[in-house]
Amino acid sequence: MQHICRTKEAPFLRTLAIINGKWKFRILYELACETTLRYGELKRNLAPITHKMLSDQLKDLAADDMIVRHIYPEVPPRVDYSLSPKGLTFLPIMVALCDWGKEHTAPSKT
Amino acid sequence: MQHICRTKEAPFLRTLAIINGKWKFRILYELACETTLRYGELKRNLAPITHKMLSDQLKDLAADDMIVRHIYPEVPPRVDYSLSPKGLTFLPIMVALCDWGKEHTAPSKT
DNA sequence: CTGAATCCCGTGCGATACTG
DNA sequence: CAGTATCGCACGGGATTCAG
Numbered sequence A, B: 001m002q003h004i005c006r007t008k009e010a011p012f013l014r015t016l017a018i019i020n021g022k023w024k025f026r027i028l029y030e031l032a033c034e035t036t037l038r039y040g041e042l043k044r045n046l047a048p049i050t051h052k053m054l055s056d057q058l059k060d061l062a063a064d065d066m067i068v069r070h071i072y073p074e075v076p077p078r079v080d081y082s083l084s085p086k087g088l089t090f091l092p093i094m095v096a097l098c099d100w101g102k103e104h105t106a107p108s109k110t
Numbered sequence C: 001c002t003g004a005a006t007c008c009c010g011t012g013c014g015a016t017a018c019t020g
Numbered sequence D: 001c002a003g004t005a006t007c008g009c010a011c012g013g014g015a016t017t018c019a020g
Helices: A006-019 A024-036 A039-045 A051-063 A092-102 B007-019 B024-035 B037-045 B051-063 B092-106
Strands: A037-038 A067-072 A078-083 B036-038 B067-072 B078-083
Touching: A006 B024, A006 B037, A006 B092, A024 A037, A024 A039, A024 A051, A024 A067, A024 A078, A024 A092, A024 B036, A037 A039, A039 A051, A039 A078, A051 A067, A051 A078, A092 B007, A092 B092, B007 B024, B024 B036, B024 B037, B024 B067, B024 B078, B024 B092, B036 B037, B037 B051, B037 B078, B051 B067
Parallel strands: none
Antiparallel strands: A037 A078, A067 A078, B036 B078, B067 B078
């Protein structure tokens, strides 16, 4: 009476490879909330994330086609990020994580 | 036209606090597959995880009531782990991650 | 066999500086 | 403003030992 079949392990590991990383979920959540955010806005919202961390993780997510980077040919430079079509397909899972937390974890006091 | 409401952020962060950690998902997956596993079996299945990592993460998951530790009063000691009721409620999300991977990631070659 | 504690090394990440 | 590159340290986590 197992709950998950072993044959699903490979796809599972591939999913983990994409979303593992301390900030991946946070970034995806931000973009899910705001639809599209500039680099600086992301950094502010995710403080105290560092410059390096944010750009590294954004690069990873873009490489995995979870988010799209939109570069405006302006000066000063302006870049913003939003969920890709593939990233959008991940939304139900994000919502599920929210709902699970609401159902099964206690709010912090005060 | 945002996709997720900000009010869900707190529960979302609480969920992340529980399942963030390099091996948490892997451990939950193992227990979802096998229902119940001894310490040594987990270690073998998750190789090359180290002794310290595994016991630390198991302790975390047990502290968060995601898994239950069953100690047999025997010698030599025998301990096994399985999903708690709370851990079982997380199964749909695990399945969703599997399915998402199957749908949106490419199998590795060979 | 499982688990706690110690020690110590490698590297992930923070800080900083530089480019466009 | 956004992004890359470099350097150096802290700390995560690997190896090992001891206990029950």
